[in-house]
Amino acid sequence: MSSGFTARARRGAVALVIAAGLSVGVASCGGGGDDKKPEPSASAPASKGDGSEPSTQEGKSQSPIAELRGQDGLLLQVTSADRDSGGFVTVNGVLKNDGAKSLVIPSGLRGDETEIVQHGTSLGGATLVDPEGKKRYYVLRDTDGRPLTTTGLTTIQSGQTIPVFIQFPAPPEGTAEVTLQLPTFSSAPLKISG
Secondary structure (H helix, E strand, O other): OHHHHHHHHHHHHHHHHHHHHHHHHHHHOOOOOOOOOOOOOOOOOOOOOOOOOOOOOOOOOOOOOEEEEOHHHEEEEEEEEEEEOOOEEEEEEEEEEOOOOOEEOOHHHHOOOHHHHOOOOEOOOOEEEEOOOOEEEEOOEOOOOOEOEOEOOOEEOOOOEEEEEEEEEOOOOOOOEEEEEOOOOOOEEEEOEO
């Protein structure tokens, strides 16, 4: 009976060592720190987002290079579309409520991809279309599936503007003209700089 007890004790010790090793391994694979940010609460201001860091140009007051009109007076004014050395394009602008009353940001703006939908209301449904190369580019995602765009959008008051950004994979170097599309909005041509 003592040999059966000893065998069970050894198996238990081995299982404990394996479990401890796995928990240390999982903790060390987290990317060098606690990069996760808490999900925004329903009462969080609409201009706050989680996920990736916005471009340094986000929210700068500039003349729009394109405008996309949405429902009920929503307007997306694009102020820049810059090609970055990391192989992506960052689109900056402001989401504006030109309507007479406050609006709930339409959930359709996030698109319908399961990975993006689970992270709340965002501009994750946006796409860049390269008509010459016949390609469509979707919003980039981080390793947790969060879209690299402004997130946590809730409501927008009449006359309010919210700085926003969206990041896409960059089209080939020779491609400078694309079309920006956003669900429930009109599309608009964009010129990529950089």
